[in-house]
Amino acid sequence: MEHDPDLVAAFAALAHPQRLAVVRLLMRHYPRRVAAGEIGAVLGLKPSTLSGYLAQLQEAGLITQERRATSLLYAASVEGATALNEGWIGAICGGRGWPGAGAPGKRVRNVLFLGQGNAGPSLIAEALLRAAAGEAVEAFSAGLTPAGEVDAALIAFLAERGHDTGPLWAKPLGTWLGEGAPPFDIVVTLGDRAASRAPDWSGAPHRAAWRLAPEQSLEALHDDLAQRIAALARLDLAVTPPGRVQDVLDAMAEPVAA
Structure with a gap:
C-alpha cells in the first residue's frame, strides 16, 4: 500500500x-x-x-x-x-468532509471581536462594525478577563462620534459559548494576548488576529480599527468566496499606519 x-x-x-x-x-x-x-x-x-x-x-x-x-x-x-x-x-476522502460553515448565501453573519478585557478595543470594534455593516452583520464582543464595568470616558467618546452605546457592556467570553450561543462566522482577536489565549471554535468560523499599536490614544485606536473594519464591511459576505474573506481579514493583521 x-x-x-x-x-x-x-x-x-x-x-x-x-x-x-x-x-x-x-x-x-x-x-x-x-x-x-x-x-x-x-x-x-x-x-x-x-x-x-x-x-x-x-x-x-x-x-x-x-x-x-x-x-x-x-x-x-x-x-x-x-x-x-x-x-x-x-x-x-474523495472530496468528502468539507465543513459546511462559511459558505456564501443570504443570511445575517455573526462577527465576534475578542479582547483581553472587553473594555476598550473590542467594544470600539463592535460599535464600528454595527454602524458600518448595517443589518447584514450582527456584531458581538467579549473579553477573556472582562472588566467589571465599561469606562465612562470610553462610552462618552463613542457617543460623541455618533455610535449607539446602548448595547455596549463588558462581557466574559462565556456569554457567547455553550448551548444557545450564536454560531459565529468570523472571530477576530484584538491584541497578542487575546490571540494566544483564544479557544478553538466549533463550526469552523473564519479567524483573524489583529495586532494593536502600543499606547494609542482613543482617537488613534478608533481611527485604526475604523479603517480595518471598513474593509470588512465592504465585503458582501453573501457572495464572497470564503478564501477571499480570509485573505481580507489576514491583510488587516497589522495596525494601519497613521
Missing part, C-alpha cells in the same frame, strides 16, 4: 498534542511571526522540548522559520495546511 510521504510526515507531526498546540497557536497569530520564547512561555514548554517540536513541524511543512538578528521567529504555513487538506479531503 502506497503512502504520500509528505502527508505521513504531516500527520505524524500533528499526532502529538503539544505539537498540535504549537500549530494552533501559530494559526491564531497568522500572519504574524512568533518568537520561540513566546511560544514556549504561552504553552509552558521547555526550550529543549520546543526546539524538537518546531524542527519536526518545519520538516513536515506545517510551519516556517525566519531568523531576525539572534531571534528565531515562526509562522504557520498556510501552504502546508492547504496541501494537507487537499491530500486528506481530496485524494484520500
Whole structure:
C-alpha cells in the first residue's frame, strides 16, 4: 500500500498534542511571526522540548522559520495546511468532509471581536462594525478577563462620534459559548494576548488576529480599527468566496499606519 510521504510526515507531526498546540497557536497569530520564547512561555514548554517540536513541524511543512538578528521567529504555513487538506479531503476522502460553515448565501453573519478585557478595543470594534455593516452583520464582543464595568470616558467618546452605546457592556467570553450561543462566522482577536489565549471554535468560523499599536490614544485606536473594519464591511459576505474573506481579514493583521 502506497503512502504520500509528505502527508505521513504531516500527520505524524500533528499526532502529538503539544505539537498540535504549537500549530494552533501559530494559526491564531497568522500572519504574524512568533518568537520561540513566546511560544514556549504561552504553552509552558521547555526550550529543549520546543526546539524538537518546531524542527519536526518545519520538516513536515506545517510551519516556517525566519531568523531576525539572534531571534528565531515562526509562522504557520498556510501552504502546508492547504496541501494537507487537499491530500486528506481530496485524494484520500474523495472530496468528502468539507465543513459546511462559511459558505456564501443570504443570511445575517455573526462577527465576534475578542479582547483581553472587553473594555476598550473590542467594544470600539463592535460599535464600528454595527454602524458600518448595517443589518447584514450582527456584531458581538467579549473579553477573556472582562472588566467589571465599561469606562465612562470610553462610552462618552463613542457617543460623541455618533455610535449607539446602548448595547455596549463588558462581557466574559462565556456569554457567547455553550448551548444557545450564536454560531459565529468570523472571530477576530484584538491584541497578542487575546490571540494566544483564544479557544478553538466549533463550526469552523473564519479567524483573524489583529495586532494593536502600543499606547494609542482613543482617537488613534478608533481611527485604526475604523479603517480595518471598513474593509470588512465592504465585503458582501453573501457572495464572497470564503478564501477571499480570509485573505481580507489576514491583510488587516497589522495596525494601519497613521
